[in-house]
Amino acid sequence: MVKVMINELLCKGCGLCVRACPKGVLALSKTKLNAKGYHPAEPVNPEACIGCASCARTCPDVAIRIERE
Amino acid sequence: MSVVFEKTQLLTDKPFHYCPGCNHGIIHRLVAESIDELVKEGKLEAGNVIGVAPVGCSVFAYDYFNCDMFEAAHGRAPAVATGIKRAKPNTLVFTYQGDGEKIVTIFVNNAIYGMTGGQMAPTTLVGQKTTTSPYGRKEEWCGAPIKMSEMLAEVPGAYFIQRCAVNNTPNIIKTKAAIKKAMQYQLEGKGFCMIEVLSTCPTNWGLNPVEAMKWLEENMIPYYPLGVKKDKGADAK
Ligand code: SF4
Ligand code: SF4
Numbered sequence A: 001m002v003k004v005m006i007n008e009l010l011c012k013g014c015g016l017c018v019r020a021c022p023k024g025v026l027a028l029s030k031t032k033l034n035a036k037g038y039h040p041a042e043p044v045n046p047e048a049c050i051g052c053a054s055c056a057r058t059c060p061d062v063a064i065r066i067e068r069e
Numbered sequence B: 001m002s003v004v005f006e007k008t009q010l011l012t013d014k015p016f017h018y019c020p021g022c023n024h025g026i027i028h029r030l031v032a033e034s035i036d037e038l039v040k041e042g043k044l045e046a047g048n049v050i051g052v053a054p055v056g057c058s059v060f061a062y063d064y065f066n067c068d069m070f071e072a073a074h075g076r077a078p079a080v081a082t083g084i085k086r087a088k089p090n091t092l093v094f095t096y097q098g099d100g101e102k103i104v105t106i107f108v109n110n111a112i113y114g115m116t117g118g119q120m121a122p123t124t125l126v127g128q129k130t131t132t133s134p135y136g137r138k139e140e141w142c143g144a145p146i147k148m149s150e151m152l153a154e155v156p157g158a159y160f161i162q163r164c165a166v167n168n169t170p171n172i173i174k175t176k177a178a179i180k181k182a183m184q185y186q187l188e189g190k191g192f193c194m195i196e197v198l199s200t201c202p203t204n205w206g207l208n209p210v211e212a213m214k215w216l217e218e219n220m221i222p223y224y225p226l227g228v229k230k231d232k233g234a235d236a237k
């Protein structure tokens, strides 16, 4: 199992991780707003994640951490 | 549990002040990870590195890198860096700057002056609209955009010059390899190395971060071709 953890406080809702993910795992939240006023990215399809780290490599705010269990 | 990806220790915990989607953050991370790996591989003594920050949006870079940093006057980062290198020849010295000697320069090309409000830069593309070229840059008036990497590759003291982009995962990985190679060349006492990284400025381009990446792919990469422009290390082999 791969776990994608997005630090919502750091996320600026830029959407680059959503674009970079080859498996459609991520989306910007439609309901949540963070303290900075952005819609943070969240895993909407977590079981499809293959742990390739494309999302983390493209995140300009280094907000993503990935673990494998 | 194993960690697949985590933030490098060579970046501080301070959140970046950059606009959403600005590529500066990606490039900062690649520089920091390269230093971190060189230390872990035993090629660089921990702490034996000094960075020189520029004036521009990345002026606060000294807050983000977990190593000694120096803030240079506008446009003078390489001049300061050459001084540091002369005084401390065994230290890894890099500059992080916008638009010689045995140092490494990370040149971030986003085709605009971001910090000051989006004016035309020497790297602004023909036809590109900025606050000082509201009808688009005209070649007859302003000349053609400068291709920094090709120009500096002609300088005899230049050892390694490569142009990169961080628009997708393969290119992000290539950019990091180039930055690390440049740092390694410096540690081996070779000449001046520059890695030009094409970068977005969503705010002043008036595009959202994803559109800005596409604009970079469709407009900047064709004019500023990616690749190695000079590598005396490879030529010698
Ligand atoms: S690790 Fe790869 S598959 Fe998983 S969310 Fe990130 S980009 Fe998508
Ligand atoms: S790339 Fe980073 S900052 Fe941008 S939406 Fe994804 S997690 Fe948030």
Ligand code: SF4
Binding pocket: B017, B018, B019, B022, B023, B024, B057, B110, B114, B115, B200, B201, B202, B203, B204
């Ligand atoms: S103004 Fe442009 S270059 Fe400066 S932080 Fe914002 S997006 Fe980045």
